[in-house]
Amino acid sequence: MIKISGIKRTTVYLTLLTVLMFGFGYALVPLYDVFCEVTGLNGKTGRIYNAEASKLVVDTERFVTIHFDSNINGNLAWKLKADQKFLKVNPGKFYEVTYTVENMINEEIVGQAIPSVTPQIASLYLKKSECFCFRSQVLKPGEKKNLTVRFEVDKDIPKNVESLTLSYTFFRALKEDKKVS
Incomplete structure (x- = not known):
C-alpha cells in the first residue's frame, strides 16, 4: 500500500x-x-401529437387567458420576448404564438429553453404539439429568430383556472449537446 x-x-x-x-x-x-x-411538478408540460389533435372537442363557452413570459439566464447574452403578452383561448382548440430571440454578442451560442406553467395544476392541462423548447436553439452572432409554440388547453382544465402563465427561461447549452432546429 x-x-x-x-x-x-x-x-x-x-x-x-x-x-x-x-x-x-x-x-x-x-x-x-x-x-x-x-x-408533473414545476410546470413541465406534456406533448400532444397530431393523431390526438383530431379528437379534440372545443369548449366555445369558456375562455382561459394565457400570459406569456420570457426570461434569460444571467450567463446567456440573448434577448427573448413573447410577441404577444397574453391570449384568450377556448379550451380544446389549438393556438400558435411566437417568441423572438436575438443573440446580442459576436459569437455563436447554443441555448435551451425550459418551460414552466403557473398555477402548477394548469401544467397538467397545457399540451404542446410544437415548441422551440423541444430542441436546443443555435444563434449565430447578432442573429434574430422567431420561435413557435403550438398548444392547446385541455377542455377538462378545472373551472376555477381562468388564467395561467406560460414562461420560458433560456439557458446556455453545451455545443456538443445541440440538436439544431
Missing part, C-alpha cells in the same frame, strides 16, 4: 470531492427532467 502524507491526502480527497460534486451537478439536469415528468 502506498503511504500518502497528510497534506497530499487532503489534496487527493478535495480533488476527488470536487470531481464527484461536478458529476452530481451534471447529472441533476436529466434527473430533474425525469422527476418532473413522473410527478
Whole structure:
C-alpha cells in the first residue's frame, strides 16, 4: 500500500470531492427532467401529437387567458420576448404564438429553453404539439429568430383556472449537446 502524507491526502480527497460534486451537478439536469415528468411538478408540460389533435372537442363557452413570459439566464447574452403578452383561448382548440430571440454578442451560442406553467395544476392541462423548447436553439452572432409554440388547453382544465402563465427561461447549452432546429 502506498503511504500518502497528510497534506497530499487532503489534496487527493478535495480533488476527488470536487470531481464527484461536478458529476452530481451534471447529472441533476436529466434527473430533474425525469422527476418532473413522473410527478408533473414545476410546470413541465406534456406533448400532444397530431393523431390526438383530431379528437379534440372545443369548449366555445369558456375562455382561459394565457400570459406569456420570457426570461434569460444571467450567463446567456440573448434577448427573448413573447410577441404577444397574453391570449384568450377556448379550451380544446389549438393556438400558435411566437417568441423572438436575438443573440446580442459576436459569437455563436447554443441555448435551451425550459418551460414552466403557473398555477402548477394548469401544467397538467397545457399540451404542446410544437415548441422551440423541444430542441436546443443555435444563434449565430447578432442573429434574430422567431420561435413557435403550438398548444392547446385541455377542455377538462378545472373551472376555477381562468388564467395561467406560460414562461420560458433560456439557458446556455453545451455545443456538443445541440440538436439544431
